Amino acid sequence: MKSYSTSFSIKRLWLILIASLILMFSTLLFFGHEIYQERPPIPLAFETSEGETIFGRDDIQHGQAVWQSIGGMQQGSIWGHGSYLAPDWTADWLEREAEELLAILETNSDLSGIEESNQHAINSVLLKQEMRDNTYSAQTEVASLSRNRAAAILHVSEHYEGLFSGDDEYMDLRRDYAFPLHQKLSDEDAQALAGFFFWSAWSAVTERPGSEISYTNNWPYFPLVGNTPSAAVYLWSFFSLVLLLGGIGWIVWYYARQYDNWRSDMAPENGIATEDFIENANITPSMRATAKYFWLVTLLIVAQVLLGIITAHYAVEGQGLYGLPLIDYLPYVVTRTWHTQLAVLWIATAWLAAGLYVAPLISGHEPKLQRFGVNFLFVSLLIIVVGSFAGQWLAVHGYIDDLANNFWIGHQGYEYVDLGRAWQIYLFIGLLLWVSLILRALWPALKNKEGRSLIFLVVVAAISIGLLYGAGLMYGSQTHISIVEYWRWWVVHLWVEGVFEVFATAIVSALFVRMGLLRPSVATTMVLFATIIFLGGGVLGTFHHLYWSGTPTGVLALGASFSALEVVPLMVVGFEAYSHAKIENQSLWQQSYYWPFKFFTAVLFWNMVGAGVFGFLI
Numbered sequence: 001m002k003s004y005s006t007s008f009s010i011k012r013l014w015l016i017l018i019a020s021l022i023l024m025f026s027t028l029l030f031f032g033h034e035i036y037q038e039r040p041p042i043p044l045a046f047e048t049s050e051g052e053t054i055f056g057r058d059d060i061q062h063g064q065a066v067w068q069s070i071g072g073m074q075q076g077s078i079w080g081h082g083s084y085l086a087p088d089w090t091a092d093w094l095e096r097e098a099e100e101l102l103a104i105l106e107t108n109s110d111l112s113g114i115e116e117s118n119q120h121a122i123n124s125v126l127l128k129q130e131m132r133d134n135t136y137s138a139q140t141e142v143a144s145l146s147r148n149r150a151a152a153i154l155h156v157s158e159h160y161e162g163l164f165s166g167d168d169e170y171m172d173l174r175r176d177y178a179f180p181l182h183q184k185l186s187d188e189d190a191q192a193l194a195g196f197f198f199w200s201a202w203s204a205v206t207e208r209p210g211s212e213i214s215y216t217n218n219w220p221y222f223p224l225v226g227n228t229p230s231a232a233v234y235l236w237s238f239f240s241l242v243l244l245l246g247g248i249g250w251i252v253w254y255y256a257r258q259y260d261n262w263r264s265d266m267a268p269e270n271g272i273a274t275e276d277f278i279e280n281a282n283i284t285p286s287m288r289a290t291a292k293y294f295w296l297v298t299l300l301i302v303a304q305v306l307l308g309i310i311t312a313h314y315a316v317e318g319q320g321l322y323g324l325p326l327i328d329y330l331p332y333v334v335t336r337t338w339h340t341q342l343a344v345l346w347i348a349t350a351w352l353a354a355g356l357y358v359a360p361l362i363s364g365h366e367p368k369l370q371r372f373g374v375n376f377l378f379v380s381l382l383i384i385v386v387g388s389f390a391g392q393w394l395a396v397h398g399y400i401d402d403l404a405n406n407f408w409i410g411h412q413g414y415e416y417v418d419l420g421r422a423w424q425i426y427l428f429i430g431l432l433l434w435v436s437l438i439l440r441a442l443w444p445a446l447k448n449k450e451g452r453s454l455i456f457l458v459v460v461a462a463i464s465i466g467l468l469y470g471a472g473l474m475y476g477s478q479t480h481i482s483i484v485e486y487w488r489w490w491v492v493h494l495w496v497e498g499v500f501e502v503f504a505t506a507i508v509s510a511l512f513v514r515m516g517l518l519r520p521s522v523a524t525t526m527v528l529f530a531t532i533i534f535l536g537g538g539v540l541g542t543f544h545h546l547y548w549s550g551t552p553t554g555v556l557a558l559g560a561s562f563s564a565l566e567v568v569p570l571m572v573v574g575f576e577a578y579s580h581a582k583i584e585n586q587s588l589w590q591q592s593y594y595w596p597f598k599f600f601t602a603v604l605f606w607n608m609v610g611a612g613v614f615g616f617l618i
Helices: 010-038 057-069 089-108 116-132 147-165 168-176 187-207 231-265 284-291 291-316 332-363 370-396 404-410 421-447 452-473 483-513 520-538 540-545 553-582 588-617
Strands: 043-048 054-055 141-144
Touching: 010 483, 010 520, 010 540, 010 553, 054 057, 054 116, 054 147, 054 187, 057 141, 057 187, 057 404, 089 116, 089 147, 089 187, 116 147, 141 147, 141 370, 147 168, 231 553, 231 588, 284 291, 284 332, 284 370, 291 332, 291 520, 332 452, 332 483, 332 553, 370 404, 370 421, 370 540, 421 452, 452 520, 483 520, 483 540, 520 540, 520 553, 540 553, 553 588
Parallel strands: 043 141
Antiparallel strands: 043 054
């Protein structure tokens, strides 16, 4: 039987990886184009038959900007994305409008002589027909509304205008939603915000032209207006289960078939190293300079935990923490914003620091001004954290009046990429600086033929980290939310959950090779194979975040199928954990790294449980 390293040559694996990435990203971009073309339209006006405009495009776009400025997805959700202490505004509006319209129909309809139960059934059919009928004209860009529906919309709008402008009758509801009681919108902003909520609900129930499915694939579930799971939802859900079982069967069979052979080749040709490479390594000035990064990571983790405690408690008390009126200083929307943003920041900072430390360690090369670059990047990260947090606090408290300024230095309103655009650009530049520092340090290692392929994979992953964050710059302050969601998940899914994992796997493997624990060819083969399997499901698995975001059915099909495949590689991490354990006690010096080795093993285990088991259930 062929060993793993010979049955799949490194060159062949590189070709498979390149070909699969080209295919995956081409598909991702193609359906991105489809989202641009088939996103729910924002009509120039919603007009009654008498020509009265209820909401116009300017109102809706203004409302979207207002929604962003007050925290956006951190204060309730739109199309299912965001926090869940306040309601999903799409679902909330849809239910209120449907019930209001049904009451109007039952009051105004002339169905005398028909039994009361039948009258209700007839009005329910009329309600469903009126709300689902697509009256938008692509020629005039106007959507027409009946007099009854216009009356229902205006009545529901009054609820949101009162809620967000701080009317006294809504104080109890504002407390339940953990709204800052002093935060009030102007009448103009509150009315525009209601217009944005209405449009999101209109998109969720209005059928696509030539289809019986709404723009959001019949989400949210609300049978009264005909929003029930479509045939495509059932079809692709069942198909994803079949694909999952088939994928797990194949990967487990392959590992079991090859395991003993390719694992026997793990150790270097001359055996496991007898001395500790790191203990005798030259710790360069730039490597020492990374120590403060890890202290910062520790502080960020502690801050995230504390903010998580406060954020969770708001769901119980609503306005503070055990009687402390925190809502006046740290409202829920701020604590949740900082809590979710810190998760991204400390993970990114930890891996940036790891790369900066390990790169000179692997290559044995300290470029000129490397320490200055490390220190400059650290100061930049501090400025970004403090500046973006301050901007978000000022925005939520209403100190940034201009909505355009809010987009640039305040709160963008989109979960995980909440920081203002100026801070976002600054972070993107910082990541490019980090990439250049990594490349400078690793350059000598790339000249060494042995292990070059593994180092090159580290370089590719580092460059991808720098560039993929730039996807968050592909939309503006008034970009359609379907398009924003498409690019936002490039950052959250592909950047945080994708290439960072590839970078982590590659750089840890490169370090094990340098420590004399793994043979370079085997480490390279393992990492390339894992990357192919992981990204094979992960790239198009991005679409599982976009099922209900105004996207076509093809996105739902791909998201369901490839999201299931994301679980497949996680089912064999037990093999990886066992492999790590095998190399932990080969030499006496390895006892010094007992806990780091155990940590890597634990990460593999909890990755399987968290992302594999619980992630799939969700």
